[in-house]
Amino acid sequence: xxxxxxLSLLDFSPEELRLLVSRAIELKKLNRRRADPAPLKGRxxxxxxxxxxxxxxxxxETGMVQLGGHAVFLSPGDTQLGRGETVEDSARVxxxxxxxxxxxxxxxxxxxxxxxxxxxxxxxxLTDRFHPCQLLADMQTYREHRGDIAGQxxxxxxxxxxxxxxxxxxxxxxxxxxxxxxxPGFEPDENIVAEGGNRIALVRKPADAVAxxxxxxxxxxxxxxQESEQQLRRQQFAGFQVNADLMSKAAPxxxxxxxxxxxxxxxxxxxxxxxxxSVIWDEAENRLHSQKALLEFLLPRGS
Numbered sequence: 001x002x003x004x005x006x007l008s009l010l011d012f013s014p015e016e017l018r019l020l021v022s023r024a025i026e027l028k029k030l031n032r033r034r035a036d037p038a039p040l041k042g043r044x045x046x047x048x049x050x051x052x053x054x055x056x057x058x059x060x061e062t063g064m065v066q067l068g069g070h071a072v073f074l075s076p077g078d079t080q081l082g083r084g085e086t087v088e089d090s091a092r093v094x095x096x097x098x099x100x101x102x103x104x105x106x107x108x109x110x111x112x113x114x115x116x117x118x119x120x121x122x123x124x125x126l127t128d129r130f131h132p133c134q135l136l137a138d139m140q141t142y143r144e145h146r147g148d149i150a151g152q153x154x155x156x157x158x159x160x161x162x163x164x165x166x167x168x169x170x171x172x173x174x175x176x177x178x179x180x181x182x183x184p185g186f187e188p189d190e191n192i193v194a195e196g197g198n199r200i201a202l203v204r205k206p207a208d209a210v211a212x213x214x215x216x217x218x219x220x221x222x223x224x225x226q227e228s229e230q231q232l233r234r235q236q237f238a239g240f241q242v243n244a245d246l247m248s249k250a251a252p253x254x255x256x257x258x259x260x261x262x263x264x265x266x267x268x269x270x271x272x273x274x275x276x277x278s279v280i281w282d283e284a285e286n287r288l289h290s291q292k293a294l295l296e297f298l299l300p301r302g303s
Contacts, residue, residue, distance in 0.1 A: 004298055005115045007108075007124045009132045009169040016297075017139070017173050023293040024140045024286065031066065031289065038068025039296055045071045046098040047125075048079060050105040055260060056125050056133075059287040060102055060295075067292055072098065081110075091117035100299055121298040128162055129189075134259045135166045136290035139174055141283040142215060145255055150175040155213040155250070157181050157206045158240055158267055159233075160188030163219045163259055168192050171199045181209035183236050206240055210249045216256040218242045218267045234266065243269035255279050 005011060012020070030036055045064045047057065057073065064071040081090045087110055094101060095118040103111050103122065108129035115122040125133055142149045154171065156164050160182045168188060171178040172195070179201045180188065187193070193200050203209050210216050221233040221240075242256055250256075256272060258280050264270040272278060 003119065003121055005118075005122045006132060006294060006298065007111055007115060007122070008130045009135055009166065009173050011132075012173075014173045014175070017136075020136060020290065020293045020297060021140050021143055023296070024136065024290040025144060027292050027296075028140075028286070028289040036066045040064065040067040040069035040099075040299060043069040043099040043299060044097075045069060045295065046074065046094050046101040047071055048074045048081060048094075048101065048103045048105070050076050050081065050103075050110075051126060053104055053126070055284060055287055056102075056104055059291055060125065063288055063292040063295060066288075067295060069099075069295075081114075087113045088117040090114070091122075092119070095119040100295065123294065123298070126162065130166050130169070131162045131259070132166055132169070133287065133291055133294070134163065135170045136294060137283055137286040138217070138257055138259075139170065140286045140290050141257065141279055142255070144282065144286075145279050146214065146253070149215070152214040153177045153179065153212055153251070154215045154217065155179050155181070155206075155209040156217050157209055157242055157246070158218045158237065159186050159221055159223070161219060161223055163217075164188045165192050167217060168196045168200055171196055175199075177201075179203055179209040179213070181206040181240065183240065186236070206242075206246055207249050210246055213250045214254055216242055216247060216250055216254060218256070218258055220261070220263055221267050237267070241265075241267060241269060242272065244271055247272070257283050260284055 047060055061071040091114040100121045102125040103114060104125040106128050108127040111124045111127055124130060154176050156167050165188045167178055177199055181203050221237045222230045258268055262268055264273055
C-alpha cells in the first residue's frame with residue numbers, strides 16, 4: 001500500500017472522510033468506557049512544532065497513548081528544519097526513525113516538501129493555508145449534535161484565513177453550502193474559492209451570511225504571527241462578532257463553533273462561549289477522537 005498523507009481535506013475522498021467521522025464517534029464512545037483499542041502499540045508519531053499549540057500537542061500526544069503508541073515532541077529549538085538542514089533532508093532522516101509525522105508550521109509549502117521526501121505518512125496539523133484536522137473535529141461535532149451536514153447552509157464570519165479555506169474544502173467534500181462574510185481585503189484565496197464552485201458565496205454583511213444557517217463558525221481576527229496587527233484588526237472587523245443578536249438570524253436550531261483559543265468579547269461574545277447550549281467544548285475535545293481515527297487510518301494494523 002502506498003503512503004497516504006493528510007495535508008488537506010482534498011487528500012481523502014468524501015467517503016473516506018465520512019468513515020473517519022464515524023470512526024471518531026465510535027472511538028469517543030469506547031474512550032468513555034475506557035475500552036480504547038491499541039492498534040498502534042509500539043508505533044511512534046513524530047510531532048514537529050514550528051507554531052506552538054495547546055490543543056494540537058495534547059490531542060495528538062494523548063491520542064497516540066490511548067491507541068497504544070508513543071509521541072515525540074519536537075519544538076522549533078529541537079530540529080534543524082529549514083535552518084541548518086533542508087526540509088527534504090530532515091524528512092528523510094526523521095521518517096526513517098518514526099512511523100508517522102505531524103507538522104504544525106507556517107508556510108504550506110513546508111509540509112508539501114516534507115511529505116514529498118518522507119517515507120511515512122505526514123499530517124498537516126496546521127499551516128497558514130489549511131487546518132484540516134480541525135475540520136475533522138468540527139464535522140464530527142456537527143454530526144453528533146445535528147446529524148448529516150450534507151445539504152445544510154453554513155456561515156463563516158471573520159477572517160478568510162486557513163480555517164475559512166478549510167471550510168471551503170469541507171463544503172466540497174461534505175456537500176454543504178458555505179456563505180463567507182469578511183471585511184474588504186480579508187477574503188480567502190480566490191483560487192480556493194473558485195475551486196469551491198457554486199457551493200461558495202462571498203458576502204459583506206455577517207447577517208447575510210448567517211441568515212438561515214444551520215452552523216455559524218468564526219475564528220480570531222488576528223492569528224498567530226499577526227499579533228502586531230491585533231489593534232488595527234479590531235477596528236477593521238468591527239461588526240463581525242458572533243453574538244446572540246447575530247445568531248438570532250440563523251436557523252432555529254443553529255449551532256456555532258470556534259476552533260479556540262478565543263478572544264472573548266472580540267470575534268465571539270462571552271455570552272455565547274459560556275452558554276449551556278454551546279458545542280465549542282465538545283468541538284475542542286473532538287480533536288482528540290477525530291485525530292485518533294486519522295492516525296488509525298493512516299497506519300492500519302499490520303502495516
